[in-house]
Amino acid sequence: MALSPESNHVKKSQRDAPASKDVYLALLVKLYRFLARRTDSSFNKVVLKRLFMSRVNRPPMSISRIARYLKANEGKTAVLVGTVTDDSRLLEVPKLSIAALRVTDAARARILAAGGEILTFDQLALRAPTGKNTVLLRGPKNAREAVKHFGAAGVPGSSAKPYVRSKGRKFERARGRRSSRGYKN
DSSP: OOOOGGGTTOOOOSOSSOSOOOHHHHHHHHHHHHHHHHSOOHHHHHHHHHHTSOSTTSOOEEHHHHHHHHHSSTTOEEEEEEEEEOOTTOOSOOOOEEEEEEEOHHHHHHHHHTTOEEEOHHHHHHHOTTOTTEEEEOOOGGGSHHHHTOSOTTSTTOOOOOOOSOOSTTSSOSTBBOTTSSOBO
16 A cells, blocks of 8 residues: 655654754753653753744743742742843842843843842753753743734724824724724724
């Protein structure tokens, strides 16, 4: 029995390496590929998969959100394969232990001033090779401005944000917005 022709040239759709040429990221991939293979911890497999991801799929997370998650997990290290950003609305930063790919300067200064610590992924691998006492987090992927524009704007029942030059009286306020100008959705 012959194979069906559809199965001959099927491309694997998941990444098996990062698209980035960053040498430090390549070293992290090498480390976590080893850990994923040699430990039976699913934590390392997830971290490895997230190291491959594109920037859109590695959304940033603010220190206020991390602090909220760590309140329930006292004494654990927050692990974020992405960027940690500052949140000026958080008045007092608690003592946090965070491992992340990147930390913005403002967030780094506030975490360290509060007596917290920031780990790189190679330091995390030495401290917790199987991910013990860690909380694996990821930021809100749909919080991007671009996501607000997804869908058809102006269609009844749609809440998609239109691409408008300005939000004034003269912009997109006529047909479809008022009954006196043709119709109203």
